[in-house]
Amino acid sequence: MLGVFALCALVHCSVPQGPGPLTSDSLAVALFVDLHLAHARQELELYTPGRDTILARHGLDSTSFAALMDYYARHPEAYVDLYAQVVDRLESQQMRRLR
Secondary structure: OHHHHHHHHHHHHHOOOOOOOOOOHHHHHHHHHHHHHHHHHHHOOOOOOOHHHHHHHOOOOHHHHHHHHHHHHHOHHHHHHHHHHHHHHHHHHHHHHHO
16 A cells, blocks of 8 residues: 555656746746847857757756647647746846846
């Protein structure tokens, strides 16, 4: 009986909760801000760290990033909410730079 309980607890803990492999939206926002800024730098032909470097900075790898994107593909309303936060953060950073 205890073994069945332990197995159920293990399975429950291994199922991604919340926004994919990240435990909070704020971590996802920071990740997407960094990825957006890196893409913008790349478009300007400036040095930018690669995607894997950015993912590692946030404690992710390509597999967990794919799981994150899969989560948002299945929950488009959560993606819209997340990207609204990303835009707010980018605008806030831009306003601080303009001061």
